[in-house]
Amino acid sequence: MNQYKLINLKGEGTFSEVWMAESLRTGKLVAIKCMKNVFANEEQVNNLREIQALRRLSPHEHIITLHEILYDKPSGRLVLVFELMDCNLYEHIKGRNKYLNPSKVKFYIFQLLKAIEFMHRNNIFHRDIKPENILLLGDHIKLADFGSCKRINSEHPYTEYISTRWYRAPECLLTDGYYDYKMDLWGVGCVMFEIIGLHPLFPGNNELDQVHKIHNILGTPPKEILDRFKKHATHMEFDFQPQHGTGIDKLLVNSNASPDCIDLIRKLLIYDPDQRINANQAINHEYFRELVEQEQYNLLQSNLKTQKVLKKNSMQSGYDDKQSRVGNENLIEDDRSSKRVYNYNKQSSKKSQSIPPPNKKKVETSFKNSYAHDLSTEEETMKFALPQINKPITYAQTLKKTYDPKKIKTQKRYLKQLSR
Incomplete structure (x- = not known):
């Protein structure tokens, strides 16, 4: 109570008396309810109906606000500090x-x-x-x-x-x-x-x-x-x-x-x-129809105002609803693309595991002698230096028997990596 200065008595009841007081910390006027009963411990204080109810119901615009609970254990006195009304x-x-x-x-x-x-x-x-x-x-x-x-x-x-x-x-x-x-x-x-x-x-x-x-x-x-x-x-x-x-x-x-x-x-x-x-x-009830309608209108206006403020803030930050939708679509598309790349790499890694790793020396030697073309001949001999193939393959043989697009693509990839 040394934080408050009592001014005058506002009212008195069976169980309490209410004083107007001034907070020495803030200078604001408050209402102090001094309970006449003595309380043995904090548990009794917390079990008071009034305190439990106000804790449950606050805050509400039409229910009194409880600011502070002051309990002095030696004397057992209890004081409740409320907002001051007229x-x-x-x-x-x-x-x-x-x-x-x-x-x-x-x-x-x-x-x-x-x-x-x-x-x-x-x-x-x-x-x-x-x-x-x-x-x-x-x-x-x-x-x-x-x-x-x-x-x-x-x-x-x-x-x-x-x-x-x-x-x-x-x-x-x-x-x-x-x-x-x-x-x-x-x-x-x-x-x-x-x-x-x-x-x-x-x-x-x-x-x-x-x-x-x-x-x-x-x-x-x-x-x-x-x-x-x-x-x-x-x-x-x-x-x-x-x-x-x-x-x-x-x-x-x-x-x-x-x-x-x-x-x-x-x-x-x-x-x-x-x-x-x-x-x-x-x-x-019909008696309050105008007040109910006015309250609904005020709520609608408040919601519209809130939406305008949010939209204005989003536009100032360069992120409006339309951009948000486009951004979300791009994120979704990027996510899909990344999944496709991941799945492709995963499949490629499985396939590459079935092919033995290339011998770097053989690849370099054969790569120098590859692509020996003789355009004057009908067969147009085309030589490929592949890791697992030690002799040149003619273009006609490739078309008829040995041409395997998947293997060739995989082999070309190894060649490109090694050439780098």
């Missing part, structure tokens, strides 16, 4: 009298869903989605506080009293820890309503009051859903009176929320988790 979403809407711009709300939720979709795809769910854990830097959203996260494929039951009560899904409220990653989507629906309406949707005073507030707005679910929850519940009585909820639409009448926006909130706040949409389906 504020959280709760602070951003606290005390506001005017509604947020609808396009800004859409952008916030779109970024949040992208973080959750990536997290779920990597087999982790957050379990504590609420405005305080959604951080802002300008209009850029980052999800933080992974201290309660869980692996999706881990065994039930999970911790019963997880998540802040106002954002807790019905399956968490009614069962003894039998819930799954869909609880994160319920939390997104609650957050989405809150930043549009500027007040919490289900502000229950206790567990039972929380359930009643959900039923007052959404209505009681079908009996088969309650019976399914009841199989895994021992801490709560299921004697709920059937009732029709007031609906979410009436609560957002004056908020300028579009029909697509309200439809998405309804699908995120479906009572039955099996029927509730997942993060990928939420991202592809």
Whole structure:
């Protein structure tokens, strides 16, 4: 900690407190999370869910970046150094009298869903989605506080009293820890309503009051859903009176929320988790169509720009695509030619092994007397001084009996080599 200078306290929770600090090495501002618990060794530190999750999920544009882990073994104190954000979403809407711009709300939720979709795809769910854990830097959203996260494929039951009560899904409220990653989507629906309406949707005073507030707005679910929850519940009585909820639409009448926006909130706040949409389906909802199209267009432009840069660099280095293809063809042709030469030499070497090596003296003597031509005669006598032949051979005899092109070529090659 002697590398950082604490400036002021940003926030405090059950297990930690967060400070704004300045790095004495770089001069940059950071957020320092001081854990209240004491850790006996480094193994306990490395087994922390938050550290394991951030190591697995980083880097991602919408998930908080962990810069450094500071552990003091003698005292057992642990400090996590994060990037510094401006504020959280709760602070951003606290005390506001005017509604947020609808396009800004859409952008916030779109970024949040992208973080959750990536997290779920990597087999982790957050379990504590609420405005305080959604951080802002300008209009850029980052999800933080992974201290309660869980692996999706881990065994039930999970911790019963997880998540802040106002954002807790019905399956968490009614069962003894039998819930799954869909609880994160319920939390997104609650957050989405809150930043549009500027007040919490289900502000229950206790567990039972929380359930009643959900039923007052959404209505009681079908009996088969309650019976399914009841199989895994021992801490709560299921004697709920059937009732029709007031609906979410009436609560957002004056908020300028579009029909697509309200439809998405309804699908995120479906009572039955099996029927509730997942993060990928939420991202592809009609409500985000313009943002998805814009993102696809930006990706296409980025790819085209990358291709142009690569092509420009290749042309500057004198090696464009066309030259590359021609060069590759030449390399292939050269390779084929070298193989043909190799095979020819290999065959020639085999043949030459069957012919006895020439006697240099005899070859030199016979070479002087070779090619004795007598053009006046009809036979046109032609004498060849060959290593294995000691007497001249007439041209007529060569044609009739003794002419062997392969042998003659081989012999001529020996003669040329020796003449050199």
